[in-house]
Amino acid sequence: MDADLRSNLFQQAKDWVMEAGANIKAKIDDPLTINTKSNAKDLVTHMDQETERFFQTKIKKKYPDHFLLSEEGYGDNLSNLDGIVWIIDPIDGTMNFVQQKRNFAISVGIYLDGIGEIGIIYNVMDDVLYHAIRGEGAFKDDVRLPKLKESLTLEESMIGLNHNWLCRNRLVKEDTMQQLVRKVRGTRTYGSAALEFAYVAEGIMDGYLTMGLAPWDVAAGIVIVNEVGGVTTTIDGQSVNMLTTNPIITCNSEIHSQVIVEYIKKGRK
Incomplete structure (x- = not known):
C-alpha cells in the first residue's frame, strides 16, 4: 500500500473511531436494548449495532470500493481478503460494556490483500488509543511503544488466559493448562480480546491465549503486536x-514456542 494512502486511511479511521467513541460515551448511561446471539453469554446491544452501522455508512460513502468484515451483520459476505478490507468490532467486550460500563474497546483493522496495514484499538472509557501502521511502529496515544523485552522466561511472564481454558476447554486438557498457570508468574482476564492484544503490545502482559476469536477480535491487535516484535498464531x-x-495465542516471541510445544501440543485432546 502506498505510504500516502496508508497515512490518509489511518487518519480517517482514527477520526471515525474517535467520533464513534464520543457517541458511545455520550450515551453510556442510556437504557440498553440487550439481546443474545449464540448463547446467554454472547450479548449484543443496540449500541453495538448502531456503532457498526456508523462505520458501514462512513466507509461505503467515502470508499465505495473497500470491503467491510464485521461482527453485527452490516458487513460484506467475503470469501477472500482481496483488495482493501476494514475488519471492525464496534464494541469488543460487550459484556463489560453492559455490566461494567468500562473495559471495552472499538477495534479497527485495515488489510490489503490479507496483510494488516493499520490497527486501531480505542479503550473508550479510559480514552486511550493504541494504534499502528505497518512498518512505522506502534503507539499508545502519542507515545511510541518499545520493542518487547528480550530473554523473557515463562516464570517471569504474565499471561492473559480466559478461564474457559480451565473449566470447559474442548482443545487442550485442563490439567495441562493448570500446569501452565502454575508455571507463569500470574494470569489475568480482562474480558476484551482487543484490549488484551493492546496490553501484550504495551508489554504489561506477555501473552494472551483464547479458544476462539473471530477476525474482528484480532485484526487490529495483530498489526499492533507485530510492530513491537510480538507474534500471533493459532495455538498450533x-x-x-x-x-x-x-x-489464538499472541505473545512475546521469547515464550511463543515454549507455550505451544510444552503445554498446548502435549496437552491436545
Whole structure:
C-alpha cells in the first residue's frame, strides 16, 4: 500500500473511531436494548449495532470500493481478503460494556490483500488509543511503544488466559493448562480480546491465549503486536485464517514456542 494512502486511511479511521467513541460515551448511561446471539453469554446491544452501522455508512460513502468484515451483520459476505478490507468490532467486550460500563474497546483493522496495514484499538472509557501502521511502529496515544523485552522466561511472564481454558476447554486438557498457570508468574482476564492484544503490545502482559476469536477480535491487535516484535498464531503455531474463528495465542516471541510445544501440543485432546 502506498505510504500516502496508508497515512490518509489511518487518519480517517482514527477520526471515525474517535467520533464513534464520543457517541458511545455520550450515551453510556442510556437504557440498553440487550439481546443474545449464540448463547446467554454472547450479548449484543443496540449500541453495538448502531456503532457498526456508523462505520458501514462512513466507509461505503467515502470508499465505495473497500470491503467491510464485521461482527453485527452490516458487513460484506467475503470469501477472500482481496483488495482493501476494514475488519471492525464496534464494541469488543460487550459484556463489560453492559455490566461494567468500562473495559471495552472499538477495534479497527485495515488489510490489503490479507496483510494488516493499520490497527486501531480505542479503550473508550479510559480514552486511550493504541494504534499502528505497518512498518512505522506502534503507539499508545502519542507515545511510541518499545520493542518487547528480550530473554523473557515463562516464570517471569504474565499471561492473559480466559478461564474457559480451565473449566470447559474442548482443545487442550485442563490439567495441562493448570500446569501452565502454575508455571507463569500470574494470569489475568480482562474480558476484551482487543484490549488484551493492546496490553501484550504495551508489554504489561506477555501473552494472551483464547479458544476462539473471530477476525474482528484480532485484526487490529495483530498489526499492533507485530510492530513491537510480538507474534500471533493459532495455538498450533499456524498462521491465523482471517476469515474464520481461530484458537489464538499472541505473545512475546521469547515464550511463543515454549507455550505451544510444552503445554498446548502435549496437552491436545
